[in-house]
Amino acid sequence: MSFLAIEWDPSLGIDLGFFVVRWYSLMFVTAFLLGLHLMKKIYIKDEIPIEKLDTLFMYTFISMLIGMRLGDVFFYSWDYYQNHLLEIILPFKKQLGESALFGIIKDWKFTGFTGFASHGAAIGIIFTMYFYAKKHLQKSWLFILDRLAIMVALAGFFIRSGNFFNSEIYGKETGSNFGVIFKAAGETTERHPTQLYEAFSYLILFFVMWHLYWKTDKKQQEGFLFGLFMAVLWSLRFFIEFLKEAQVEGREDWVFNSLNTGQVLSIPLVFIGIWLMLKKTNKAKELNG
Numbered sequence: 001m002s003f004l005a006i007e008w009d010p011s012l013g014i015d016l017g018f019f020v021v022r023w024y025s026l027m028f029v030t031a032f033l034l035g036l037h038l039m040k041k042i043y044i045k046d047e048i049p050i051e052k053l054d055t056l057f058m059y060t061f062i063s064m065l066i067g068m069r070l071g072d073v074f075f076y077s078w079d080y081y082q083n084h085l086l087e088i089i090l091p092f093k094k095q096l097g098e099s100a101l102f103g104i105i106k107d108w109k110f111t112g113f114t115g116f117a118s119h120g121a122a123i124g125i126i127f128t129m130y131f132y133a134k135k136h137l138q139k140s141w142l143f144i145l146d147r148l149a150i151m152v153a154l155a156g157f158f159i160r161s162g163n164f165f166n167s168e169i170y171g172k173e174t175g176s177n178f179g180v181i182f183k184a185a186g187e188t189t190e191r192h193p194t195q196l197y198e199a200f201s202y203l204i205l206f207f208v209m210w211h212l213y214w215k216t217d218k219k220q221q222e223g224f225l226f227g228l229f230m231a232v233l234w235s236l237r238f239f240i241e242f243l244k245e246a247q248v249e250g251r252e253d254w255v256f257n258s259l260n261t262g263q264v265l266s267i268p269l270v271f272i273g274i275w276l277m278l279k280k281t282n283k284a285k286e287l288n289g
Contacts, residue, residue, distance in 0.1 A: 005190045009183035010165055027162030031155035032061070038154070042147050042213070048137065055136050060148070063128035064121045071120015075261060118237075119265040125152070142222040142276075149229035150209045156202035156233065164195035171197075171243040192243045201236045205229070223276040230273025234266040241266075 013022035036057060043050055073081045126145065133144045163169045167184040171192025179190025209225055212218045218225060241263045 005177055005179055005181060007181045007183055008164075008167060010167075023165035024159075024162035027158040027165070031158035032057070034158075035151040035155055038210075039147070039151055042150075045214075046147075052136050056132060056144075056148075059128050059132045060125060063124040067120040067122070067124020068117055069120070071117030071123065075117050075119060075265065119262070119269075122269065140222055142226060146219060146222060146225040147213070149226045150206060150213060153202050153206040153209060153229060153233065157199045157206065160195045160199035160202065164193060164199065169195055170245060172245050191245070194240055194244050197240050197243070198236065201240075202233065205232050205236075223279065227273045227276025227279075230269050231277065232273070234269040234273065238263050238266045238270065 010023065013026065036053060039056070040050060040053060043053060125148070129144050129148060130141045133139050133141050137144060160169075167182040170180070170182050170185070170187075171194035173179075174190045174192055177190060180193040181187055181190055209229065212225060212228075241260060246260065
C-alpha cells in the first residue's frame with residue numbers, strides 16, 4: 001500500500017457506554033440543525049415569520065423519510081416488497097427462528113428501516129413544498145424550492161459523509177495505489193471514495209448557491225436557484241455513478257449495459273433543472289427587451 005491509499009476502518013460511532021451514537025445519525029442530525037440555523041437567516045432576509053420554520057422542518061423531515069423509503073421500495077426493491085408489504089412500513093423482517101422486542105414477537109427480526117433512495121426523497125420534498133408554500137407562506141412553489149435547495153445541497157454533504165463513515169456506497173476498484181481500502185466492509189483493495197466525491201461536490205454547490213442568494217439578484221428569478229440545484233446535483237450524481245460499485249440489488253447496469261437505475265432517474269431531473277434556468281432567463285430577457 002502506498003501513501004496514496006487510506007485504510008478506512010472507523011468505529012460505528014461515539015460509544016456513550018449505554019448507547020452508541022452512530023456517525024451516520026450524527027451527520028443526519030447535524031445537517032438538519034445547521035440547515036435550520038441557516039434557513040432562519042434566509043427567512044429573516046425575506047421577512048418571513050420565524051415561527052413558520054417549525055412547520056417547514058416538519059414538512060421536510062416527514063416527506064424526506066417517506067420519500068426515501070418509498071423510493072427504495074418502488075425504484076429498487078419492488079420484486080421483494082410486493083410479497084412483503086408489511087415490511088414497507090414496519091422496521092421488522094420476517095425471519096423464522098428469530099424474535100423481536102425482547103422475545104415478544106416471534107419469527108420476526110428487528111432490522112430498523114433499511115434501504116433509502118435519494119431520488120424518492122427529492123420527489124417527496126418537492127411535492128410537499130407545494131402545500132407548504134400555499135398554506136403557510138402564501139407564496140409560489142418555486143419561492144420556497146429556491147431557498148430550500150440551498151440547504152439540501154448542504155445536507156447532501158453531511159449525508160454522503162455519513163455514508164463514508166459507514167463504509168457504504170463506495171466505488172469500484174481504482175486499479176492503482178490511489179484510493180480507500182474500506183476494511184470495515186471487508187475490502188482489501190483500493191476503491192474510489194465516491195461518497196467523498198459527492199460530498200465535496202455538494203458542498204461546493206452549496207457555497208455557490210449561498211453566494212448567489214446573498215450577493216446577486218438571482219433569488220428574484222423564481223426557479224433559477226432550484227433549477228441550478230437540480231441540473232448540477234443530479235448531473236454530478238449521474239457521472240459519479242459510473243465509479244460506484246453496484247452494492248444494492250436493482251442498481252445494476254440495465255440500459256445499454258452502461259446506465260444504472262440511479263442514473264436513469266437523474267436524467268429527467270437534470271432536464272427539469274435546465275428548463276427552469278432557461279425559462280426564467282428567457283423571461284428576464286423579454287422584460288428587458
